[in-house]
Amino acid sequence: MLCPYLPQMSRFNLCGRIKLRPAEHLVIIVFLSESVMAFAWEPTGNKFAFIHGESPRISVSFYSIRAGKVELMKTLERRQANHLFWSPAGQFIVLAGLRNMNGVLEFVDASDVTVMANTEHFMATDVEWDPTGRYVVSAVSWWGHKVDNAYWIWSFQGRLLLKQPQERFCQLQWRPRPQCLLSAEELKGLKKNMKKYTEQFESVDRLRQSNVSSEQIEKRKTLMAEFKKYREEKEEELEHYKSRRIALRGGVDTDVLYEEEIDEEVVEFLLKVEEKVLDE
Known part of the structure; x- marks a missing residue:
């Protein structure tokens, strides 16, 4: 396909050539102002x-x-x-x-x-x-x-x-x-079966993602178990020395000294009012 530009006439000549014979040229002219x-x-x-x-x-x-x-x-x-x-x-x-x-x-x-x-x-x-x-x-x-x-x-x-x-x-x-190592036939087959290959690659990606997620979940579970174990040990230690703390503080249990009842209060605000006319 050729496109000579003729500035004196402000037009394009688009020449599509199928064979070398001049009679088989297709010429399309685009005029410009x-x-x-x-x-x-x-x-x-x-x-x-x-x-x-x-x-x-x-x-x-x-x-x-x-x-x-x-x-x-x-x-x-x-x-x-x-x-x-x-x-x-x-x-x-x-x-x-x-x-x-x-x-x-x-x-x-x-x-x-x-x-x-x-x-x-x-x-x-x-x-x-x-x-x-x-x-x-x-x-x-x-x-x-x-x-x-x-x-x-x-x-x-x-x-x-x-x-x-x-x-x-x-x-x-x-x-x-x-240069691509695949032949023209192999490229054609690849494009034809692209949907199948896409599904295979997506399944592999999902599997890898699930493996990563499961590893992260196991790691978090291990950390949570270690934390709970540490907390239970400290709670047992705190309870073990409770009688000694009370004796040192003149018989006053300071663990419950500052406990207060918590009341929950709900406050509602009017944010928006809409009026709709319903057809009878």
Whole structure:
């Protein structure tokens, strides 16, 4: 699938190629009334997004392609963005306002075009997804700015996980993800039987959790038994020396000297009154 942009005509030409014969090309044209700043395909899905307009009225539009038709999903208006960064796994995208836009970062779930987080890494010059699509790095490179050089690590949902200042920091690159050891058929079977595997793993997790809980319960029971034993020993010792205490205190039993009867009093307050009209 190709998407050449023709700025003089403000339109996209979406070319879907099935075979190499020119007659079998499918061309879909999307006309725009504004200039386009950035365009990006979803790596693993059927969506694309682009930034259009001019400051301060910059918008980001999301489209999907189904059965040869291009459909507008949603347009996010008045955004501070000049770059688009899709997750390698698809679905999630970061709208970034780098360099002169002060590092505004907007994390979007493109499945329904909802904004998960709106944040900022001031003066950010670079954004880089990790190969799994779980983490994102924003960075202030020494090549772009000579001060506040650092890299920050975010979750795919836009939650800040780490701030790492680094003097004269220039570039960060993720290690490439190793190739999967499973064949295509094994992956297909795994996805097909995912429910069965999920139940197995959940049962193992419950068993481990129950083992931990039973160990904690046994530990608490042991501590309670030791405490009760200690208390009984001290109560017996207290009773054993009671006669000697009374004799030393002139025949007065001080154990019951300050015992008082406790009366319980209940006070009620009116908190709220509701009136409801019932239909006859």
